[in-house]
Amino acid sequence: MKYFVTVQATQADYEAMEGTESPGPPRWSREELLAMVNFMGELNNELAASGELLDAQGFTAPAEARFVTASPGTEPVITDRPYAAADVQPAGYWLLECVDLDRVTEIAARITQCPTPPGSPEHPVVIRPIGEAPAP
Template identity: 55%
Template sequence: MKYLVMVQGSQADYEAMSGKAPQDGPVWSEKELQAMFAFMGEVTNDLAESGELIDAQGLTEPAQARFVSKDKDGRPVITDGPYGETKEVLAGYWLLECESLERVTAIARRVLECPGPEGLVEPPVVIRPVQDSSGGEC
């Protein structure tokens, strides 16, 4: 089965990683950032070696996002990020082919072990099965 394993984040998280102090969390040091990137790289490399990795990407901060919607008259409305009403956004993901939900859950538990600064409150890792083209799970 294919699964999307998503890591959540916020604009404040990205700012903390760039050295700006958030209201409710720690600022990341360069050493902590290097440890986080090394850990995520190791997870990705292990998944590639096991043959489970289809794709993995980290995403830019919400301030670089663009939201495209329609107004009440059906006209396009384009808004640049970040979006105050959205606390958490997708920060990165792995698209995996795993033998079971239990296996992908074990991978998500491993992702939660990612190092970070003391006092960091990490959002959960989200697992979503990917539907195949017939509307069922892969």
């Protein structure tokens, strides 16, 4: 079965990772950022070696998102919607093929162990099973 696994972050989290001081999440040092990158790289390598990794990507900061909305028959409205620093958004994903929900849950639990600076917020790792379209 395929699963879409996402990690969550806020705009303030991205700014903290870039070294910006704020009243929210603690500022990341270069060493802390490298520890996160190395952790994720090792995890991705292991998942690729096991054949479970189909894709994995990180997203840019929420402030770089664009929204396109419309009702049927109307012109689309495109906005660069500003985010509050506390709005939690997907920060990256893994597309995995695992034997069952228990296995992907083990992987998500491991993701929660990614090193972060002391005092960093704890955002959930979200698992979404990917359904199959009904046969035509």
